[in-house]
Amino acid sequence: MDGYLFLTTELIVGFFALLLLTKVLGKNQITQLTPFDFISALVIGELVGNAIYDKDIGLQYVLYAIFVWGSLIYCIEIITQKFRFTRGFLEGTPAIVIAKGRIQYEELRKNKLDLNQLQHLLREKSVFSVRQVEYGILETNGTVNVQLKPLYAQPTNRDLSLNPKNLPMPILLIMDGEIIKKALKEIGQDETWLKDQLKERGILSYKDVLYAEWIDGEPLFLQTYRAE
Template sequence: MHTNFLSLTTELLVGFFALLILTKVLGKNQITQLTPFDFISALVLGELVGNAIYDKEIGLQYVIYAIFFWGSLIYFIEMLTQKFRGTRAYLEGTPALIIANGKIQYEELRKNKLDLNQLQHLLREKSVFSVREVQYGVLETNGSVSVLKKQQFDTPINKDLNIPAKSVSLPILLILDGELITESLQQLNMSEEWLKEELLRRGIPEIKAVMYAEWLEGEGFEIQTYDRKKGSK
């Protein structure tokens, strides 16, 4: 019994870290741009690892082999599509224009096995509740829809409203879940004492009382404590 647990633990550890390494090698697009092929590949890879780990007749070497052989095939396909543009349409698919000049392209929906209810659902995910708002709609290879709204339904931008341009800064997270982020203080070139004084000015006794705190250039602090009170800027 002890030997079985030790063997299973070893296989789980090896499988875990092998998958972690494989994920790093394959890159972020396996998640952020998940195509149907990528999704199926991930399922098959998980199934291979699961079966290899829990099948007593399969040793540790087969777990590693299954992960890296399947991962090598995925990596090969990724390299192929990167280096040879002509293979992308066959291996990754191509975007489809399913709404053109405000008209639903029914034949394109049929080709892509998409019905009108699914189209409505995808549009609502883009905050579009009526087809009349859409000038063009493109079905992407990962199954999402990109929408270009008609001019009268589009959101105005600062340029349209003649709002003067100004520089934009990223907020710097200082405290998260009651813990100080020292790297952020170094980025601001400020000390922990400075931050504590700023908290005291707002009636907050200690860092642990803060759920979330950030600093934004030109705006100041955004501080929220666990009692839902919000600090001033």
């Protein structure tokens, strides 16, 4: 019975100690979770978990571990607020991964981000085609914020009292210099058709293409590796 009482006491104390820590550190630890914040949360959870379930570690060690680690995080927050030049190193800096409608391949490489991940992040912003994006910024918390091209920005159909039309799903035909054969079959075309499309645009090899996207009724949207 003493064991259950001991465990219950440590759980309650640990719970309120972590609750107090989140209040002190602020909401940005959750809403703007950076890789460092994520690791910090894991470390705090591990410290508290080990302390609670290890009978050789008393309650004072649980509180001490939370206090020391929380103090370190709090100090980092104060430093980045007081000294602007430390923010880039301690918090990271946003990266422009799409600029003037073009995917910035080198920025993707620097940030260890591939095209599939970029598409996923864009879809989280309800953007299903790269051609709609004028600028895309990879934030320090791993999300992408976008500025749409004027053609796709507001006003909306509702603002203009227009009847909305069904939007076709964009289909990716080339990614990272490789043809997606399944996608070609889906639109009823073959590699010969795709290569002819590239030749019309002055592109001799599909391996030179970083990204090529097809939408029914619209010209093929593509981008090569080389800057234009």
